[in-house]
Amino acid sequence: MPATPQTDRPYRGRFAPSPTGPLHLGSLIAALASYLDARHHRGLWLLRMEDLDPPREEAGAAARILASLEAHGLHWDGEVLWQSRRGDAYSAALAELERGHHLFRCDCSRQQLGPGGACRGRCRHRQAQLGSPAATRLAVPADCRITFRDRIQGQQDVSLGTELPDFVVRRKDGLHAYQLAVVVDDAWQGVTHVVRGSDLLDSTGRQILLQQLLGHRTPCYGHLPVITDAAGHKLSKQTHAPPLQDDRAGDNLRAALRFLHQPPPPLEAETVADILAWACANWRLEAVPAVLGIHGVPTR
Numbered sequence: 001m002p003a004t005p006q007t008d009r010p011y012r013g014r015f016a017p018s019p020t021g022p023l024h025l026g027s028l029i030a031a032l033a034s035y036l037d038a039r040h041h042r043g044l045w046l047l048r049m050e051d052l053d054p055p056r057e058e059a060g061a062a063a064r065i066l067a068s069l070e071a072h073g074l075h076w077d078g079e080v081l082w083q084s085r086r087g088d089a090y091s092a093a094l095a096e097l098e099r100g101h102h103l104f105r106c107d108c109s110r111q112q113l114g115p116g117g118a119c120r121g122r123c124r125h126r127q128a129q130l131g132s133p134a135a136t137r138l139a140v141p142a143d144c145r146i147t148f149r150d151r152i153q154g155q156q157d158v159s160l161g162t163e164l165p166d167f168v169v170r171r172k173d174g175l176h177a178y179q180l181a182v183v184v185d186d187a188w189q190g191v192t193h194v195v196r197g198s199d200l201l202d203s204t205g206r207q208i209l210l211q212q213l214l215g216h217r218t219p220c221y222g223h224l225p226v227i228t229d230a231a232g233h234k235l236s237k238q239t240h241a242p243p244l245q246d247d248r249a250g251d252n253l254r255a256a257l258r259f260l261h262q263p264p265p266p267l268e269a270e271t272v273a274d275i276l277a278w279a280c281a282n283w284r285l286e287a288v289p290a291v292l293g294i295h296g297v298p299t300r
C-alpha cells in the first residue's frame with residue numbers, strides 16, 4: 001500500500017537515541033540533521049529516550065547523552081519522553097492489533113526462523129500447543145508491499161510480505177519491541193517528520209504497516225547516510241566508535257556538517273549557538289548525499 005505522508009500539519013521532528021552508550025559522531029550527525037531540518041522549517045524538535053531494552057543499556061548513558069546534546073547546543077522542546085514509562089500505551093496498541101487478528105505467538109528458536117528472522121508460518125497454525133515463553137509477531141500478508149518516497153534516498157518499494165514478514169512486536173522476554181514502540185510514540189508525539197540514519201531504512205516499511213493497522217498517520221521520512229569504517233560497517237559502539245568530546249562541540253558540529261555536505265559556517269561563527277544559527281539558516285536537505293553509507297568524515 002502506498003503511504004501518503006502528512007504535510008498539512010506543523011512540523012514536529014524528533015531525535016530518539018537508545019541509551020546503549022554515549023553519543024558518537026554518527027549519532028551526532030543524526031541528531032544535528034533532525035534538529036536543523038526541524039528548526040529550518042520552524043518546527044518543534046522533540047526528544048525521546050528509547051530505554052526499552054534494559055539488558056542492552058549502559059548505566060549513566062541516558063544522562064550522558066542529554067548532557068552531550070546540551071553541550072552541542074541541541075536544545076529540545078518540552079519534556080523528554082522515556083519509553084520505559086510507556087508500557088501501558090504499548091500494551092493498548094498490542095490489544096488493538098490482537099482485536100484485529102493481526103498477531104500470533106511464536107516459540108521458534110533462532111535456527112528455526114527463516115530469512116529476515118521470520119517465522120515461516122510454523123507457529124501460526126499451532127497456537128493452542130504453544131507454551132511460554134513465546135514472542136508475539138505481526139502476521140504480514142504474503143502480498144504486502146509498502147511504497148513510500150524517502151526525502152533523501154528517493155522512492156522505496158518494500159515487499160514486506162516476502163522480505164521482512166512476521167516481525168516481532170513483543171519479545172519472548174516480555175519486552176515490547178522497538179518497531180511497535182516507535183510507531184506508538186511517533187503517533188503520540190504527533191511527529192510529522194523523521195530524519196534518522198539509513199540503518200533504520202529497513203524498519204520503515206514495518207513501521208508504516210503498523211501505522212496503517214493502528215490508524216496512525218505516516219510521517220515524512222528522510223534516511224541519512226551513516227558513517228562507515230573502511231570495511232563498510234556502521235560506526236557504532238560495537239565497532240568501538242569513540243565517544244563525542246563535549247569540550248570540542250564546535251569542531252564536532254563542523255565535522256558533522258561536512259559529512260552532511262552542508263556549506264561550512266564562516267570562521268567568525270565561534271560559539272555552538274553561532275554555528276547552529278548559521279547552519280539552520282543555510283540548511284539544505286537536498287545537498288545530503290543519497291547514499292546509504294560514507295566512509296569517514298571529510299577533513300575539510
Ligand code: GLU
Pocket residue numbers: 015016017018050182196200
Ligand atoms: N533508538 C533508535 C536508535 O538509536 C532510533 C530510533 C529511530 O530514530 O526511529 O537506533
